[in-house]
Amino acid sequence: MIVREGSEVWLYVILWLLVIAAVAGVLGGIAALVGWAVERCRHGRAKDVVWRHDGLYVDMDDWQLWDVQWRQVDGRVEVAYSVANWLPGQTRYRNDFVLVFQRGVSLEERGVHVSRVLLKGAEVRFLQVFDARDGSVPVIQRNSLDTEREESDE
Numbered sequence: 001m002i003v004r005e006g007s008e009v010w011l012y013v014i015l016w017l018l019v020i021a022a023v024a025g026v027l028g029g030i031a032a033l034v035g036w037a038v039e040r041c042r043h044g045r046a047k048d049v050v051w052r053h054d055g056l057y058v059d060m061d062d063w064q065l066w067d068v069q070w071r072q073v074d075g076r077v078e079v080a081y082s083v084a085n086w087l088p089g090q091t092r093y094r095n096d097f098v099l100v101f102q103r104g105v106s107l108e109e110r111g112v113h114v115s116r117v118l119l120k121g122a123e124v125r126f127l128q129v130f131d132a133r134d135g136s137v138p139v140i141q142r143n144s145l146d147t148e149r150e151e152s153d154e
Helices: 002-048
Strands: 063-073 076-085 090-094 098-102 115-119 123-131 139-142 149-151
Touching: 063 098, 063 139, 076 090, 076 098, 076 115, 098 123, 115 123
Parallel strands: none
Antiparallel strands: 063 076, 076 123, 090 115, 090 149, 098 139
16 A cells, blocks of 8 residues: 555656646747747848849949849848959959939938959959838949049058
């Protein structure tokens, strides 16, 4: 009788441990699912938005701009493009080649300007980010105002 009562206690202890482990597993799964959903809302949307091609192509004597792509994500317009240098020596280029317009108004640039030094024949891919006004299709044009290209002594 004593052995039997003791084995029932162990059976209850084991069952309670299994119930606690199951509840902990369910709560852990729910927490992981909520974490995944929050991360997807914050950062995942940009991965799902497809890049659209723009027909902008500029071929100057000393540089060339092509393969312009854009997408609208979370209130901003991202524009990516390729630039090639045709000048001899070292030439510095900045990611300020394009302006973006929505409904005829230029958009304010949000991103950071970076510069790269290119040798003759070298290509680089740049990205510019602009604050979108609305969901209308952007018009992308070459920035002929103050695009910086200077020969470098580096």
